[in-house]
Amino acid sequence: MTILVTGGAGFIGSNFVLDWLAENDEPVVNVDKLTYAGNLENLATLKDDNRHLFVKADIGDYDVMLDLLKQHAIRAVVNFAAESHVDRSIHGPEDFIQTNIVASFRLLEAVRCYWNSLEAQEQQNFRFLHVSTDEVYGSLDKTDPPFLETHQYQPNSPYSASKAASDHLVRAYHHTYGLPVLTTNCSNNYGPYHFPEKLIPLCIQNAxxxxxxxxxxxxxxxxxxxxxxxxxxxxxxxxxxxxLGEVYNVGGWNEKANLDVVNTLCSILDELNPRSDGKSYVEQITYVTDRPGHDRRYAIDASKLERELGWKPAETFETGIRKTVQWYLDHQSWVNNVLSGEYQTWLDKNYAGRSA
Structure with missing residues (x-):
């Protein structure tokens, strides 16, 4: 048996592939388009592992995806592939529409064709797991209860709107065609291999x-x-x-304000990698103009996942963030290789025009 992972050279996808092969011997066909956030260095430890096959391809290429499904007799697809940065979606929404909606539709079509060709028992055992985000639910006030799986969709950015559309497509393919799908909606991830455009890795590196x-x-x-x-x-x-057909929210039960997160990062860096002048990294904090339509609060209620499937997070924010900071300190060569000219251009575009 073999699984197919899309977006498996990105942040969450590469962590999933690495952990999957550490946990069992079932092979992985890993498909990634290798846009700016896809990085084969994330998978360097699998270079000589014959359980891992990397294929550079676009999930929107129907023929390629169908051929891979058939050739490797795939028994499950885990779909991480997406454009996922809100600020980038504000500057250029078309890429998000093309990848998160159009390409996701073409992938579903390839999977549907493949699934229809399987024998009855193989059809029954097949799974398509779609990885989505809590941002599809919109924003919460400070006193609102956390998002449940039944919360109304209210996306507020081109990114979250495009992910909401893909969620609806996945649901429709289950109810219309019987495709055996699962959807997860996660909260903000952090950890190793996180591309440094997001808050935590950006602040670690800037510090x-x-x-x-x-x-x-x-x-x-x-x-x-x-x-x-x-x-x-x-x-x-x-x-x-x-x-089958169900949605599961995945959260860490760790609600934190962005400023509190950065203060925590500074405190850990003060301990693990003190500034040469003896001052705290907190002094480098600056406030800039907010982004348009910035959602005020997200909060995930992951009790369904714990109640029905017995899952809960192993890390608290305090243990996880310390591991994350230490990983970045230990992997500066990875960070330096990621910081390409294209990325620097993006930073200039996104931050240079923001007034203090």
């Missing part, structure tokens, strides 16, 4: 380089933080035992 730590608005935007290894274990559990 080490002596640069400003940019905080949008007042820094009181609240997110539920989920250590990526916990997310991967949740996906494995849903894939193994989830009820």
């Amino acid at each position: 080490l380089l002596g640069k400003d730590l940019p905080i949008y608005g007042d820094g009181q935007q609240i997110r539920d933080w989920l250590y990526v290894k916990d997310h991967c274990s949740a996906i494995r559990r849903v894939l193994a035992a989830g009820q």
